[in-house]
Amino acid sequence: MNHKLNTYRLMLLPYSVWSVLFILVPLAFVGYYAFTDDSFSFTLEHFTRFFTATSTIANDDGTTQEVRTYVLIFLRSVRLACISTFICLLLGYPLAYIMSKAKERTQNLMMTLIMIPMWMNFLIRTYAWMTIMQDTGILNNILESLGFARIRIIGTETAVIIGMVYDYFPYMVLPIYSIMAKMDTRLVEAARDLGCGSLAVLRRVIFPLSLPGVISGITMVLIPSISTFYISQKLGNGKFLLIGDVIEGQYVANNLHFAAAIAFILMVILLAAMAVVKYGTERYVYGGESE
Amino acid sequence: MDKIIELKNISKSFDGETVLDNISLDIYDNEFITLLGPSGCGKTTTLRMIGGFVQPDQGDVIFMGQRINDVPPHKRNVNTVFQKYALFPHLNVFENVAFPLREKGVPKKEIKEKVDEMLSLVMLSGFANRRVTSLSGGQQQRVAIARALVSHPRVLLLDEPLGALDLKLRKDMQQELKKIQKSTGITFVFVTHDQEEALSMSDTIVVMSEGKIQQIGTPTDIYNEPMNAFVADFIGESNIVDGVMLADYKVRFAKHTFDCLDAGFGKNEPVDVVVRPEDVDIVPADAGMFRGTVTSVTFMGVHNEIIVDIDGFKWMIQTTDSVNEGEVIGLKLDPDAIHIMKKSKYSGMFGDYSSYSDELDELSNPGGEEE
Numbered sequence: 259m260n261h262k263l264n265t266y267r268l269m270l271l272p273y274s275v276w277s278v279l280f281i282l283v284p285l286a287f288v289g290y291y292a293f294t295d296d297s298f299s300f301t302l303e304h305f306t307r308f309f310t311a312t313s314t315i316a317n318d319d320g321t322t323q324e325v326r327t328y329v330l331i332f333l334r335s336v337r338l339a340c341i342s343t344f345i346c347l348l349l350g351y352p353l354a355y356i357m358s359k360a361k362e363r364t365q366n367l368m369m370t371l372i373m374i375p376m377w378m379n380f381l382i383r384t385y386a387w388m389t390i391m392q393d394t395g396i397l398n399n400i401l402e403s404l405g406f407a408r409i410r411i412i413g414t415e416t417a418v419i420i421g422m423v424y425d426y427f428p429y430m431v432l433p434i435y436s437i438m439a440k441m442d443t444r445l446v447e448a449a450r451d452l453g454c455g456s457l458a459v460l461r462r463v464i465f466p467l468s469l470p471g472v473i474s475g476i477t478m479v480l481i482p483s484i485s486t487f488y489i490s491q492k493l494g495n496g497k498f499l500l501i502g503d504v505i506e507g508q509y510v511a512n513n514l515h516f517a518a519a520i521a522f523i524l525m526v527i528l529l530a531a532m533a534v535v536k537y538g539t540e541r542y543v544y545g546g547e548s549e
Numbered sequence: 550m551d552k553i554i555e556l557k558n559i560s561k562s563f564d565g566e567t568v569l570d571n572i573s574l575d576i577y578d579n580e581f582i583t584l585l586g587p588s589g590c591g592k593t594t595t596l597r598m599i600g601g602f603v604q605p606d607q608g609d610v611i612f613m614g615q616r617i618n619d620v621p622p623h624k625r626n627v628n629t630v631f632q633k634y635a636l637f638p639h640l641n642v643f644e645n646v647a648f649p650l651r652e653k654g655v656p657k658k659e660i661k662e663k664v665d666e667m668l669s670l671v672m673l674s675g676f677a678n679r680r681v682t683s684l685s686g687g688q689q690q691r692v693a694i695a696r697a698l699v700s701h702p703r704v705l706l707l708d709e710p711l712g713a714l715d716l717k718l719r720k721d722m723q724q725e726l727k728k729i730q731k732s733t734g735i736t737f738v739f740v741t742h743d744q745e746e747a748l749s750m751s752d753t754i755v756v757m758s759e760g761k762i763q764q765i766g767t768p769t770d771i772y773n774e775p776m777n778a779f780v781a782d783f784i785g786e787s788n789i790v791d792g793v794m795l796a797d798y799k800v801r802f803a804k805h806t807f808d809c810l811d812a813g814f815g816k817n818e819p820v821d822v823v824v825r826p827e828d829v830d831i832v833p834a835d836a837g838m839f840r841g842t843v844t845s846v847t848f849m850g851v852h853n854e855i856i857v858d859i860d861g862f863k864w865m866i867q868t869t870d871s872v873n874e875g876e877v878i879g880l881k882l883d884p885d886a887i888h889i890m891k892k893s894k895y896s897g898m899f900g901d902y903s904s905y906s907d908e909l910d911e912l913s914n915p916g917g918e919e920e
């Protein structure tokens with residue numbers, strides 16, 4: 259019997275149990291399903307299918323084209339997720355910066371405003387965007403009443419991107435803001451003292467120091483937006499299936515093994531991407547070797 | 550010597566609280582000047598005003614003849630060594646020091662030369678590629694100094710740069726800083742609340758209290774001729790007693806009339822008399838000008854620090870003679886041991902060692918309270 263468990267390890271115990279039960283075991287199941295067929299014997303067929311399955315799609319000019327179905331969807335997911343993440347960063351970074359400079363009361367208010375949408379169910383948020391962007395929706399009514407032509411947004415990639423940006427924006431702002439809020443103002447003063455104007459301070463001190471926040475913001479937006487589903491179905495009118503939609507579809511259709519395989523591939527690629535980003539920032543931003 | 554910085558009638562308040570009250574100060578080229586005063590007296594604020602981080606409410610900051618009140622920090626030829634160093638954690642030692650040079654667009658080769666030169670000046674030559682977060686406090690300090698000096702500012706501002714270091718390191722750094730100042734010829738404006746540090750390093754000391762300058766002078770001036778009871782008490786140990794100036798060179802205190810070296814006071818003007826503990830001679834009881842009872846003796850290594858009760862007023866005296874508690878001793882003062890100050894608002898607030906001796910009593914004799 260081991261009576262040497264100290265309090266620290268005792269406190270850790272529930273969390274260890276929790277992570278084994280709800281993280282490791284499910285992951286093992288995903289892996290197990292991904293590499294087996296319906297009779298649970300080993301197979302790589304799901305992976306082969308993912309990378310080789312083709313289908314025919316119609317181009318705008320009426321011609322048709324053979325494409326690798328899942329690879330195409332996967333690349334589309336990555337592309338849309340990257341665009342959304344980039345937009346989130348572009349909008350979120352200045353906001354986080356401005357917030358961190360504001361008076362404390364203003365900061366709290368802005369924080370609440372950013373968080374409020376997160377309190378609403380995301381289905382409802384998505385439906386709200388549908389109402390806004392529909393052909394006969396709020397946006398188009400406003401445009402029309404102002405004398406502009408109606409535009410078609412719903413069912414376009416733009417609509418999907420708008421939906422994703424709206425959903426994941428807080429996850430970009432919060433980590434950047436929290437880094438900026440606790441940034442040592444004396445470093446800014448030191449930079450000014452050593453000859454930096456406002457822009458140079460931003461470029462040479464504030465931005466590099468906020469990078470950990472940027473990285474975690476990017477991670478927190480990119481990963482869920484790559485695997486998101488539903489937004490694309492509703493705002494894209496189902497025309498822009500994303501990899502998350504495919505997983506959901508396969509799951510609903512009871513193709514658990516194939517769904518697990520896709521999830522597995524997604525996970526491996528995301529982990530690899532994250533490792534590269536982490537290594538890259540540590541090496542080139544914080545390693546700081548000079549010539 | 551040329552004036553490099555002038556502060557003219559500067560006042561500043563924060564939230565209605567006056568922090569600097571009509572301060573005027575001239576800083577000369579190549580000097581090591583120290584702002585000395587207790588916590589909260591406005592030293593940092595004065596320094597930040599020179600650096601450009603605080604604007605005066607009233608008065609002018611003049612730099613080499615030009616008013617620079619509205620010149621932002623990055624355009625001032627003045628660098629700062631901050632209280633907690635403020636090194637850039639995302640840059641290594643080399644890049645921290647190179648920081649101001651890169652901003653100026655100095656060619657790479659020259660940057661390398663200058664940074665190497667600076668690092669060797671602060672004795673950190675092998676540390677160029679180290680991360681600043683991996684350095685000890687003293688090493689970080691040196692990096693901060695190198696970084697502030699590398700672009701050869703006319704003036705270096707140092708805000709309690711040695712405050713976080715242990716005593717030994719502190720002494721070493723004091724010497725080094727002084728050496729660096731001499732060899733670079735850069736004007737140092739140094740802030741400290743440690744009077745010993747100020748006395749040992751400075752060409753000029755500015756004693757501040759409650760947002761006002763109490764006295765400006767060389768260390769010896771400040772020590773030997775304190776302007777008022779605050780300065781006398783803040784710099785070194787002092788016995789400060791009430792006296793009356795009977796005439797020029799004649800002062801009466803402790804029920805005795807003494808010869809002194811001070812003149813120019815009104816006839817019978819009440820004054821504060823300062824006597825430094827080391828300037829009192831101990832003689833046999835009947836040979837003294839006045840006498841007192843030893844109430845405590847503390848061995849301090851080189852000398853004894855004794856508290857002597859003279860008509861109810863407790864004096865501190867430092868002596869190498871050995872005396873015993875309870876002994877009645879005679880005391881002698883040479884004219885140059887006596888320094889006369891005009892009465893000020895600080896009169897009566899400092900310079901009596903009764904509380905000091907009480908403390909000692911309590912320490913040595915925990916049971917017996919007197920009052």
Ligand SMILES: Nc1ncnc2c1ncn2[C@@H]1O[C@H](COP(=O)(O)OP(=O)(O)OP(=O)(O)O)[C@@H](O)[C@H]1O
Pocket residue numbers: 563564568586587588589590591592593594595742
């Ligand atoms: N930005 C500010 N806002 C409000 N009050 C301030 C500000 N800066 C300084 N003060 C106040 O001004 C007074 C003087 O501060 P200052 O920092 O100049 O003191 P100091 O002499 O450097 O003290 P220390 O030895 O503790 O560093 C203090 O009472 C401080 O609270």
Ligand SMILES: [Mg+2]
Pocket residue numbers: 592593594708
């Ligand atoms: Mg200070």
